[in-house]
Amino acid sequence: MAARLHGRLLIFNFYLKIAMMNGSRALRILTACYSRNLRLRQRFSTQQVLHFRLAIVRPNTGFRYLHLTSKRLNYPDHSKITFPALSPTMEMGTIVSWQKKEGDQLSEGDLMCEIETDKATMGFEAPEEGYLAKIILPEGSKDVPVGKLLCIIVQDKNDVTAFKEFSDVESVAAPTPPATAPAAQESTKQAPPVQAPTQPPQEIMAKGDRLKASPLAKKLAGEQGIDLSSLPGSGPGGRILAADLSQASAQAPIPSGAPTAEYTDIPLSNMRKTIAKRLAEAKSTIPHYYLTSELYIDKLMDVRKKLNALLEKEAKKTGEKPQKLSINDFIIKASALSCLRVPEANSSFMGSFIREHSGVDVSVAVSTPSGLITPIIFDAHTKGVATIGYEVGLLAAKARDGKLQPHEFQGGTFTVSNLGMFGSVDHFTAIINPPQSCILAIGAARRKLVPAEEESSEEKYRAVTSLQVTLSCDHRVVDGAVGAVWLQHFKRFMEEPITMILWGTAGMDKKRGD
Incomplete structure (x- = not known):
C-alpha cells in the first residue's frame, strides 16, 4: 500500500483486493505514515483513528482509494x-x-x-x-x-x-450496500411486426338496406342490447352471424369503474408495530377459551355511593378535590382476591413450565393516542379500593401523556380490560396478554327487569343493575372447570362486596369450593 500527502488529505492506494472498509475490520498500513506511537503497530482498527473521516470513493476501479481527512489527533475526556x-x-x-x-x-x-x-x-x-x-x-x-x-x-x-x-x-465507516445493477434496458432493435392474418372483407349494412342476420344473432342481439345495424357481417353477402356478436362484445370498450376513493397511509409507530406483532402471536399461539357471566351489582353500587359520600366529606375538611370511586376499582380488587383463591389464573405459561405468582399484579388496559398500554397495580390484593382508584387515575394520566416509566407497565400477572365506560358495549372477548394466562373483559352496566326472587312477592319483576363479564383463559394453564371456579368467586365478591372486607387476603387459604 502506498500513500501520498495532498494538502490535508492522505490518499492511500491499496493494491490488495479490499472491497470495503468498516470499523470492525483491521487494516495493514505503511508504518512511516504515522507517528512513533503507531509506527510499531502493523495492524490497527478504525477505533484508533477516530480523528479521521473515512470514505471509499472509487469502489469500481482496480485500486481502492481510502480518503482520510485529517482531524485533531486526540479528543478531550468524554x-x-x-x-x-x-x-x-x-x-x-x-x-x-x-x-x-x-x-x-x-x-x-x-x-x-x-x-x-x-x-x-x-x-x-x-x-x-x-x-x-x-x-x-x-x-x-x-x-x-x-x-x-x-x-x-x-x-x-x-x-x-x-x-x-x-x-x-x-x-x-459503515460499508455501503452494493449498488443495485441497472435494470436491463430494452433493445432499440425491434422485431419486425407480425402481420395479422387477413380476414375476408366485412360489409356494413347501408342505410335503407334490409338487415341480414341469422336468427340466433338476432336473438342474442336482443338479449344483449346490441344494434345489429352497426355491426359488420362476416357471413355470405355480409350476413351477421352469432360469432360477430361475440367479437363485438370482446372489442367493446370496458367502462371505467367509479373513481377510487381518496385515502391516507399512516405509518406505524413502534408501539403500534409491537401491539400488532404481540397480539397476532397471542391469538395464533395461545389456545383461548371464553367464559361469560352476568352479575347483579346493586349492593356494590350502594357501597360505592356511600364511600364516595364519605370521601367527599373528608375532602371538604382538607379543601382538596374529592376522589370518586369507580366500578372498575372494585373490579380490580375482586379480581385480585379471586386470583388468590384460584392461583392458576394468576400464573404464566413459560414454555417448559408454569410459573405461579404469589402476589397479584393487575394490569389495567388504558387506551392512548398511540395505542393500548397496560400500567400495573402492584399487589392489588393488599390495597383498598380508594388506593387502587388513586393509582389507576395517576397511571392512566401518565399513560395518555406518554410519561410512563418502564417499571410501571412491565410485568403484571392478570389483566382487566374495561369498555363499560363507553356505554355501547354489553360484552366482548379480549386477547390474553402473554405470558399471563387470563384477561377479564368488562361490558357496560345496564338496568333491567328480572323475575322476583320470591314467588309470593306481589311484584313479579324487580329492577337490577346488570353487568356482563367475560374471562379469556389459556387452556394450557387454566382448565375450563378452574376458570368457572374463578368466575364463581369473582361473582360473589362483586354481588356481595362486604365479603371483600370479611375475607380479604385471608380467603386465600380457603378451598376453591368455599
Whole structure:
C-alpha cells in the first residue's frame, strides 16, 4: 500500500483486493505514515483513528482509494452515551425530541430527550452531570437500533467546541450496500411486426338496406342490447352471424369503474408495530377459551355511593378535590382476591413450565393516542379500593401523556380490560396478554327487569343493575372447570362486596369450593 500527502488529505492506494472498509475490520498500513506511537503497530482498527473521516470513493476501479481527512489527533475526556433499551423487548426506537441542545449543562437525572419505544414514548435522563457536547442522533431519527451512539458528554465546558466536527466512526465507516445493477434496458432493435392474418372483407349494412342476420344473432342481439345495424357481417353477402356478436362484445370498450376513493397511509409507530406483532402471536399461539357471566351489582353500587359520600366529606375538611370511586376499582380488587383463591389464573405459561405468582399484579388496559398500554397495580390484593382508584387515575394520566416509566407497565400477572365506560358495549372477548394466562373483559352496566326472587312477592319483576363479564383463559394453564371456579368467586365478591372486607387476603387459604 502506498500513500501520498495532498494538502490535508492522505490518499492511500491499496493494491490488495479490499472491497470495503468498516470499523470492525483491521487494516495493514505503511508504518512511516504515522507517528512513533503507531509506527510499531502493523495492524490497527478504525477505533484508533477516530480523528479521521473515512470514505471509499472509487469502489469500481482496480485500486481502492481510502480518503482520510485529517482531524485533531486526540479528543478531550468524554463519555459516549448509547441509545438505551427502555423495555425488555425494545430493539429499536425513534428520537421524538431533544430537550437539551449542544452546549447545555446537564445534571444527573435531567431529561435529555424523548424516545418512542415499542411500548410508549418515554423520557431519557442524563446518566451523569456534565455538558452535552455533541448530539449524534438528531430529532426525528427513526428505527435507531439499541446500542448506537446517541450523544457525547464532557465534564469541562471548554471541551464542547472540540466535538463540533465529531461523527460516529461506525456510522461513517459503515460499508455501503452494493449498488443495485441497472435494470436491463430494452433493445432499440425491434422485431419486425407480425402481420395479422387477413380476414375476408366485412360489409356494413347501408342505410335503407334490409338487415341480414341469422336468427340466433338476432336473438342474442336482443338479449344483449346490441344494434345489429352497426355491426359488420362476416357471413355470405355480409350476413351477421352469432360469432360477430361475440367479437363485438370482446372489442367493446370496458367502462371505467367509479373513481377510487381518496385515502391516507399512516405509518406505524413502534408501539403500534409491537401491539400488532404481540397480539397476532397471542391469538395464533395461545389456545383461548371464553367464559361469560352476568352479575347483579346493586349492593356494590350502594357501597360505592356511600364511600364516595364519605370521601367527599373528608375532602371538604382538607379543601382538596374529592376522589370518586369507580366500578372498575372494585373490579380490580375482586379480581385480585379471586386470583388468590384460584392461583392458576394468576400464573404464566413459560414454555417448559408454569410459573405461579404469589402476589397479584393487575394490569389495567388504558387506551392512548398511540395505542393500548397496560400500567400495573402492584399487589392489588393488599390495597383498598380508594388506593387502587388513586393509582389507576395517576397511571392512566401518565399513560395518555406518554410519561410512563418502564417499571410501571412491565410485568403484571392478570389483566382487566374495561369498555363499560363507553356505554355501547354489553360484552366482548379480549386477547390474553402473554405470558399471563387470563384477561377479564368488562361490558357496560345496564338496568333491567328480572323475575322476583320470591314467588309470593306481589311484584313479579324487580329492577337490577346488570353487568356482563367475560374471562379469556389459556387452556394450557387454566382448565375450563378452574376458570368457572374463578368466575364463581369473582361473582360473589362483586354481588356481595362486604365479603371483600370479611375475607380479604385471608380467603386465600380457603378451598376453591368455599
